[in-house]
Amino acid sequence: TVATSGASTSSTAAGGATTASRQDVYAEQLAAIPEFSSLGPLFKSSPKAVDLTESETEYAVRCVKHVFKNHVVFQFDCTNTLNDQILENVTVQMEPGDEGFVVEQTIPAAKLVFNKPGTTYTCVALDADPSESTATSFSCTLKYVVKDCDPNTQEPDDDEGYEDEYVLEDIDVALCDSFAPLATGNFSGMWDELSEENEVEETYALSSMKTLEAAVDQVTSFMGMHPCERSHKIPENRSSHTLLLAGVFRSHTNVLVRARLALSDGVTLRIAVRSEDEELRQLVASSVG
Numbered sequence: 051t052v053a054t055s056g057a058s059t060s061s062t063a064a065g066g067a068t069t070a071s072r073q074d075v076y077a078e079q080l081a082a083i084p085e086f087s088s089l090g091p092l093f094k095s096s097p098k099a100v101d102l103t104e105s106e107t108e109y110a111v112r113c114v115k116h117v118f119k120n121h122v123v124f125q126f127d128c129t130n131t132l133n134d135q136i137l138e139n140v141t142v143q144m145e146p147g148d149e150g151f152v153v154e155q156t157i158p159a160a161k162l163v164f165n166k167p168g169t170t171y172t173c174v175a176l177d178a179d180p181s182e183s184t185a186t187s188f189s190c191t192l193k194y195v196v197k198d199c200d201p202n203t204q205e206p207d208d209d210e211g212y213e214d215e216y217v218l219e220d221i222d223v224a225l226c227d228s229f230a231p232l233a234t235g236n237f238s239g240m241w242d243e244l245s246e247e248n249e250v251e252e253t254y255a256l257s258s259m260k261t262l263e264a265a266v267d268q269v270t271s272f273m274g275m276h277p278c279e280r281s282h283k284i285p286e287n288r289s290s291h292t293l294l295l296a297g298v299f300r301s302h303t304n305v306l307v308r309a310r311l312a313l314s315d316g317v318t319l320r321i322a323v324r325s326e327d328e329e330l331r332q333l334v335a336s337s338v339g
């Protein structure tokens with residue numbers, strides 16, 4: 051829900067350029083993996099990695115989400131911080147919380163020696179119905195074969211090793227992961243072009259929101275869309291405000307949002323969503339609650 055989503059998504063032009071170049075690097079890396087060649091073009095990657103382990107634990111694991119039209123590839127960058135162990139055939143077993151997400155394949159990291167990062171990937175297929183495949187939580191477990199080794203030479207004590215596992219933090223997939231911001235200088239023209247027959251409207255009480263600024267930040271972040279016409283900036287001493295958002299879904303379908311917010315014992319949100327895709331506009335309008 052909006053009340054539990056992340057903080058503001060404000061960014062600078064320089065930050066945008068950094069994100070674009072980082073995504074280009076990810077796209078090149080993923081394109082070089084034969085198992086992912088059929089996924090199509092990369093839609094978006096999460097702007098920063100999320101830590102799945104606490105600091106100063108024996109293993110460090112960070113995750114980046116790569117979203118395609120019908121799949122999400124989870125990239126796990128792993129580091130073994132123990133100098134007396136070698137980890138081999140390292141994978142992350144993911145268990146989705148909903149049936150719209152199916153783990154298709156895992157690409158292991160062959161070996162993790164002391165303090166040298168390695169990467170394993172898990173590819174998850176998404177249900178064709180967006181209402182079934184835009185939000186869930188995955189439980190994650192690091193699985194591997196341990197070989198004890200000499201701390202100085204990194205030579206293993208024996209060739210056999212033994213299987214072991216390590217429980218990681220959960221990973222969430224949210225609505226914003228399926229949207230990319232759509233920067234448009236003509237929101238009203240796009241809005242009118244879509245017409246009322248492509249609109250759905252809902253009203254919500256955001257009781258935990260105490261200011262319009264907090265509500266605007268939360269809604270913008272939750273949707274993962276672009277605030278148009280500087281509508282994320284609220285003039286002083288206002289008790290109501292209209293936020294205009296434009297985004298592209300991973301199916302490359304445009305979605306526009308007109309969110310009217312009013313202060314009244316929290317914030318009342320009246321949201322109108324326009325898109326040519328009926329399922330998609332229903333999904334966005336109903337996702338706030």
